[in-house]
Amino acid sequence: MNPLVDVCNISFSYSSDKAHSIFRDVSFSIKQGDIFCILGPNGTGKTTLLKCVGNVIQGWSGTVNLDGRDISILKTSEVARGIGYVPQNQAPSFPFLVRDIVVMGRAPHLNVFSSPSKNDRDIACDAMEMVGILPLAERPCTMLSGGEWQLTLIARALAQEPRVMILDEPASHLDLGNQLRILRVVKSLAESGIGIVMATHFPDHAFIVATETAIMNHGIIAHRGPPEEVITDRNMRETYGVDVKVIQVGEGVGRKACFTSL
Amino acid sequence: MSSKDKWAGIGIAPGRLIVLLAFMLGAVAVIALMLGQSTIPAATIVKILASQLFPIDRTWPPTLESIVLDIRLPRLLAGILVGAGLSISGAAFQGLFRNPLVSPHILGVSAGAGLGAALAILFFGNIVAIQLFSFIFSLTAVSMTYGLSRVYRTTPILMLVLSGIIVGALFSSCTSLLKYIADPVNDMPSIVFWMLGSLNNASNRDMIIVGPIILIGISVLLLIRWRINLLAMGEEDARALGVNTGRIRLTIIICATMISAAAVSIAGIIGWIGLVIPHIGRLLVGPDNKYLLPVVVLVGASYLVAVDTLARSAFASEIPIGILTALVGAPIFAYLLRKTRSGW
Numbered sequence: 001m002n003p004l005v006d007v008c009n010i011s012f013s014y015s016s017d018k019a020h021s022i023f024r025d026v027s028f029s030i031k032q033g034d035i036f037c038i039l040g041p042n043g044t045g046k047t048t049l050l051k052c053v054g055n056v057i058q059g060w061s062g063t064v065n066l067d068g069r070d071i072s073i074l075k076t077s078e079v080a081r082g083i084g085y086v087p088q089n090q091a092p093s094f095p096f097l098v099r100d101i102v103v104m105g106r107a108p109h110l111n112v113f114s115s116p117s118k119n120d121r122d123i124a125c126d127a128m129e130m131v132g133i134l135p136l137a138e139r140p141c142t143m144l145s146g147g148e149w150q151l152t153l154i155a156r157a158l159a160q161e162p163r164v165m166i167l168d169e170p171a172s173h174l175d176l177g178n179q180l181r182i183l184r185v186v187k188s189l190a191e192s193g194i195g196i197v198m199a200t201h202f203p204d205h206a207f208i209v210a211t212e213t214a215i216m217n218h219g220i221i222a223h224r225g226p227p228e229e230v231i232t233d234r235n236m237r238e239t240y241g242v243d244v245k246v247i248q249v250g251e252g253v254g255r256k257a258c259f260t261s262l
Numbered sequence: 263m264s265s266k267d268k269w270a271g272i273g274i275a276p277g278r279l280i281v282l283l284a285f286m287l288g289a290v291a292v293i294a295l296m297l298g299q300s301t302i303p304a305a306t307i308v309k310i311l312a313s314q315l316f317p318i319d320r321t322w323p324p325t326l327e328s329i330v331l332d333i334r335l336p337r338l339l340a341g342i343l344v345g346a347g348l349s350i351s352g353a354a355f356q357g358l359f360r361n362p363l364v365s366p367h368i369l370g371v372s373a374g375a376g377l378g379a380a381l382a383i384l385f386f387g388n389i390v391a392i393q394l395f396s397f398i399f400s401l402t403a404v405s406m407t408y409g410l411s412r413v414y415r416t417t418p419i420l421m422l423v424l425s426g427i428i429v430g431a432l433f434s435s436c437t438s439l440l441k442y443i444a445d446p447v448n449d450m451p452s453i454v455f456w457m458l459g460s461l462n463n464a465s466n467r468d469m470i471i472v473g474p475i476i477l478i479g480i481s482v483l484l485l486i487r488w489r490i491n492l493l494a495m496g497e498e499d500a501r502a503l504g505v506n507t508g509r510i511r512l513t514i515i516i517c518a519t520m521i522s523a524a525a526v527s528i529a530g531i532i533g534w535i536g537l538v539i540p541h542i543g544r545l546l547v548g549p550d551n552k553y554l555l556p557v558v559v560l561v562g563a564s565y566l567v568a569v570d571t572l573a574r575s576a577f578a579s580e581i582p583i584g585i586l587t588a589l590v591g592a593p594i595f596a597y598l599l600r601k602t603r604s605g606w
Contacts, residue, residue, distance in 0.1 A: 055501065076505065080504030089496065093361065093362060093494075097548065104492055107505060112485075112510070114488070115487075
């Protein structure tokens with residue numbers, strides 16, 4: 001199967017000085033149904049990496065191919081039809097309704113002078129239904145909980161009808177129930193054939209959903225592979241500087257999990 | 263599952279509201295033509311207007327026709343264009359800057375216009391020079407703001423706002439200096455009165471020059487109005503949604519600047535409208551620019567025409583409109599805000 005997105009040796013730096021790069025020589029590729037989880041400490045460049053791959057910021061070097069075409073020569077709207085980006089973001093200051101925000105995902109399919117048609121609104125409705133926020137459609141976005149807002153952003157990206165979705169720490173700041181709800185949505189998106197790239201602070205989330213995991217540290221991908229091989233006592237200690245025990249849990253869980261103590 | 267029903271509107275459907283507001287503007291316009299030093303019946307107004315297009319027997323005195331066509335009509339048109347233009351510029355800027363406290367003057371339009379007008383009053387003293395200078399100086403001020411805010415070939419929003427404050431302060435202090443050295447008997451009052459705003463000088467000739475500028479600006483903003491929603495989500499979100507943010511931002515700035523520079527050049531500095539009419543629009547139809555911008559155009563036009571009619575007919579001598587817009591509008595806005603409690 002051909003990769004949907006192929007990232008090859010990309011680097012990013014805010015100054016022209018290569019020595020102060022945010023990250024360097026990162027490569028990975030995403031196929032249909034993949035869930036690629038990126039772990040790593042705060043400030044290691046995960047968000048910047050995802051923004052570069054999502055074409056949200058410019059100025060990186062290396063190549064990112066979307067269906068075999070270099071995204072740096074594609075139009076912004078062409079990239080947005082292939083890659084959906086779910087930011088870590090606050091709700092805007094204006095009380096747009098949830099449905100108004102989700103239908104914004106149709107923008108890359110519309111020209112500058114048009115607004116969403118009936119068909120676009122139907123696609124937005126389907127996206128809301130898929131992530132389970134249809135009952136919130138008429139709610140102002142300023143009156144949503146953190147979990148509801150995150151699901152709104154995922155529905156908006158879904159309305160783009162992308163082949164790859166990039167999620168930047170979608171489960172941070174959420175309670176346990178909402179974390180699981182997000183993971184369930186992510187899993188069902190992957191099952192529907194979308195390739196997923198996701199940054200997360202929770203190794204357990206990688207155990208739950210990831211088909212592949214990478215650990216990013218000091219601006220490079222230090223380890224990469226299946227979660228069971230990458231998330232180990234040694235790698236966790238090296239990455240986060242604290243003692244972590246990775247233990248196989250039976251009893252109705254049936255996966256590995258990370259444990260820490262002071 | 264009636265999922266598609268979720269799109270049914272709440273309260274009055276926005277489309278119907280827009281039609282209602284258009285009728286309201288029509289009614290306000292007819293009243294504005296009727297009222298003044300002499301009251302002219304609505305039927306005569308309609309006949310005079312119709313006689314310009316159709317062959318109708320002129321049963322009214324020619325002075326009446328002159329009052330309607332040469333004095334009240336250009337003033338009405340100026341009120342409509344300035345009110346609509348300042349309101350839509352304000353709404354577009356509030357979306358662009360993601361800030362409900364922004365007015366069309368944020369990038370220095372009025373500060374530039376003020377200096378231009380003050381210079382023209384001091385050195386030429388005629389109305390054409392005042393209009394030309396205020397127009398050119400407001401464009402200059404906004405260009406300086408935009409140039410100052412460029413960082414690495416991008417224009418961050420915060421840089422734009424700060425640059426606008428810097429350029430605005432620079433132009434305003436120059437204007438103050440001119441006021442200080444101006445002849446206190448003639449020139450200084452002229453500068454002060456000009457800055458308070460008035461539609462008194464609007465003529466048919468102004469409308470031919472300024473009208474198209476404002477109309478084109480309004481039309482372009484209306485055409486791209488749904489895209490302005492995307493900018494309200496933030497620069498990076500908009501890019502992720504496939505928007506060429508730099509280009510659309512520049513388009514909005516150019517349109518809003520041309521509109522407000524043209525408006526200020528014929529009417530002086532009329533504050534409040536560009537800030538508050540967008541809020542009233544949001545109370546009526548919500549923040550979706552697809553409906554907000556048309557509503558704001560109609561409400562802004564009706565409001566300025568109504569206030570101008572009040573300014574010139576309610577009192578023995580005319581009150582500057584810049585004073586009345588806030589004097590009348592502040593209580594209305596306060597009432598709406600308290601009543602709906604819906605924030606912005």
